[in-house]
Amino acid sequence: xxxxxxxxxxxxxxxxxxxxxxxxxxxxxxxxxxxxxxxxxxxxxxxxxxxxxxxxxxxxxxxxxxxxxxxxxxxxxxxxxxxxxxxxxxxxxxxxxxxxxxxxxxxxxxxxxxxxxxxxxxxxxxxxxxxxxxxxxxxxxxxxxxxxxxxxxxxxxxxxxxxxxxxxxxxxxxxxxxxxxxxxxxxxxxxxxxxxxxxxxxxxxxxxxxxxxxxxxxxxxxxxxxxxxxxxxxxxxxxxxxxxxxxxxxxxxxxxxxxxxxxxxxxxxxx
Numbered sequence: 571x572x573x574x575x576x577x578x579x580x581x582x583x584x585x586x587x588x589x590x591x592x593x594x595x596x597x598x599x600x601x602x603x604x605x606x607x608x609x610x611x612x613x614x615x616x617x618x619x620x621x622x623x624x625x626x627x628x629x630x631x632x633x634x635x636x637x638x639x640x641x642x643x644x645x646x647x648x649x650x651x652x653x654x655x656x657x658x659x660x661x662x663x664x665x666x667x668x669x670x671x672x673x674x675x676x677x678x679x680x681x682x683x684x685x686x687x688x689x690x691x692x693x694x695x696x697x698x699x700x701x702x703x704x705x706x707x708x709x710x711x712x713x714x715x716x717x718x719x720x721x722x723x724x725x726x727x728x729x730x731x732x733x734x735x736x737x738x739x740x741x742x743x744x745x746x747x748x749x750x751x752x753x754x755x756x757x758x759x760x761x762x763x764x765x766x767x768x769x770x771x772x773x774x775x776x777x778x779x780x781x782x783x784x785x786x787x788x789x790x791x792x793x794x795x796x797x798x799x800x801x802x803x804x805x806x807x808x809x810x811x812x813x814x815x816x817x818x819x820x821x822x823x824x825x826x827x828x829x830x831x832x833x834x835x836x837x838x839x840x841x
Contacts (some may be wrong), residue, residue: 571596574643576651577603578620579676580723581764581783582807585702585790586686587652588612593696594650602653609765610787612705620653629659635667643669650694652676678806686806701811704790707765710773715744716834717774721753722782729780729798729822733830740831742840743775748784776837778830780822781807789814794837798825 573596577587584607591601592613601611605619620626624639643649648670654660655676664671678689688698720734738745748767749758761767767784768791771777777788778796781804785797789809796815797808800822808816817833819825835841 571647572598572645573600573648573650574646575599575601575614576620576625576649576653577601577676578653579604581607582786582809583677583686583783585610585704585783585786586807587690588702588704588790589687589700590690590694590696593691593694596648600646606764609763610704610768610790612703625653625660629657629661629663635663640667643667646670648672650674652690682806684806685808685810687810702786702790703792704768704787705765706769706772706791708769710770713744713746713773713775715746715774716741716776716778716838717746717748717771717788719748719777719779719782719784719788720755721749722780727781727800727802727822729800729825729830733827736827737778737830737834740827741834741838743838746774750784776834778834785809796830796834796837798822798830 575591575594577584577591584603595613599614600616601614602618602620602623605621608617608619611617624636627633628635650672652674654673661673674693678686691698718734720731722728747755747758749755749760764787768787771788772791772793774793776794779785781797781799781802786809789795789811794813795809799816799818800820804816804818815833815837817825
C-alpha cells in the first residue's frame with residue numbers, strides 16, 4: 571500500500587505526532603511536513619517539505635489544482651492528513667476528487683485531559699504512552715556540559731533570561747547556549763539543521779530549557795532533560811521520555827533559582 575501522511579505544525583507538535591505517524595507507515599510511506607522537521611523523520615521512504623508540494627494553494631479561490639500535484643495525490647491508496655483542520659475548502663477539494671482521505675485535528679482541544687502524544691496516537695490507532703524518538707545520523711562526542719535554550723514560542727513560557735544567566739554561573743559544568751536564527755543571544759551555538767542540533771544536544775550531560783519545540787527535540791534524543799513549564803498544561807504538552815524532569819510554576823517567573831539549580835545538580839549527579 572502507498573500511503574501519504576500530511577503533518578503540519580510547530581516542531582514540538584510534529585515530534586509529538588511521530589509515534590502516530592510511524593504506526594501508520596506502510597510498504598511505501600511518504601510524509602509531508604514543515605521543512606525544518608524533514609531531517610528528523612525516523613521512518614518513511616520519502617519526506618517532503620509542505621512548502622515544496624504546492625498544497626497551500628489547494629482550494630484557494632478558483633485556482634485549479636496543479637496537474638502534477640493532482641497526479642501525486644491520486645497515486646496514493648491512502649492519505650491521512652492533519653493538514654486542513656481549519657481549511658474546509660482544502661478538505662472539500664480533496665474529497666471532490668474522490669481521493670481516499672482521512673482528516674484529523676492537528677491539535678488537541680484547548681481543554682483536554684490527555685497528553686498530546688496519546689491524542690495523536692489514538693487518532694491513528696497506535697499504542698498509547700509512547701515516547702517519540704528521532705533520527706540522529708551524527709551524534710557529537712560526549713561533553714561535560716549543560717546545554718541551555720532560554721527561549722520558546724511565547725514570552726509567557728520563558729523563565730527570565732537573567733535567571734538563566736545566574737543559573738549558568740552556579741552550575742558545576744560548562745554551559746553551552748543554543749538559540750534559533752531570530753533569537754538574540756550573543757554566545758549561542760546555532761544550527762540551520764534540526765538534526766545537527768539534535769546530534770549536538772545528544773552529546774551533553776543535560777539539557778535545560780522552557781516549554782518549546784527544542785525541549786521536545788532534546789527529550790527525543792534520550793539525554794536527561796529539565797523543562798521549566800509556565801502557563802501551558804504539562805499533562806498535555808510536556809516532552810515525554812524516561813529522562814525528562816518537569817518543574818512547573820505559573821507565572822514562570824515565580825520559579826526560584828534555588829529549585830532549578832538543586833534539580834539540575836541532582837540530574838547531573840551532584841549533591
